[in-house]
Amino acid sequence: MSDMHPLIAAAARGTLPDWAVARKKRRAHIARVAELLRGWGEARGDDPRDVERWSAAGYLHDVLRDADPGELRRGLSMPLDGLPDEVIHGPAAADRLRREGVTDEPLLTAIAFHTLGSSDFDDIGKALYVADFLEPGRRLQPKWRAKLRDQMPERLDWVAQSVVEKRVQFLIKRKRAAPLETLGFWNTLAKGR
Ligand SMILES: [Fe+2]
Ligand SMILES: [Fe+2]
Numbered sequence: 258m259s260d261m262h263p264l265i266a267a268a269a270r271g272t273l274p275d276w277a278v279a280r281k282k283r284r285a286h287i288a289r290v291a292e293l294l295r296g297w298g299e300a301r302g303d304d305p306r307d308v309e310r311w312s313a314a315g316y317l318h319d320v321l322r323d324a325d326p327g328e329l330r331r332g333l334s335m336p337l338d339g340l341p342d343e344v345i346h347g348p349a350a351a352d353r354l355r356r357e358g359v360t361d362e363p364l365l366t367a368i369a370f371h372t373l374g375s376s377d378f379d380d381i382g383k384a385l386y387v388a389d390f391l392e393p394g395r396r397l398q399p400k401w402r403a404k405l406r407d408q409m410p411e412r413l414d415w416v417a418q419s420v421v422e423k424r425v426q427f428l429i430k431r432k433r434a435a436p437l438e439t440l441g442f443w444n445t446l447a448k449g450r
Pocket of ligand 1: 317318346347372
């Protein structure tokens, strides 16, 4: 692998790019997600470079979360008409990073699909998906979240599956459609790839 892109190296240390659109509360959430990821990466004994990548994924996942979704949609280099407004910030951030020269595909996939999940996720994608949902600032069902956090990073696939289960159950209960990406992620985990 070539040298780490300066944007990724800066994000790993908590410095967001100057095109970030994230309000103060959002930045606090972003920092908590990144902190979880860094801790998990270290606990796994990953290469320091991978720990940086995990931390950067946390810092960058919501980097455009507070931008206008319509504007993000118009700026995208690929058509994503089918995606709802609250999901578009992921693909938009990955797209922007790619245009800035970032070529780390597992990291870009992690960021692009952090809301929906993806059957293409590497460990970094699974971990970001899980960290975003389990970070301690979320107020709903704190005990359930803490229990799952306690299983990390050792049982990454099991925890990811538990989180997807929760989200799909929520949609089904409300008779809502479950995105194909989410179901694809579920199937990958259920098959224990
Ligand atoms: Fe997000
Ligand atoms: Fe988030």
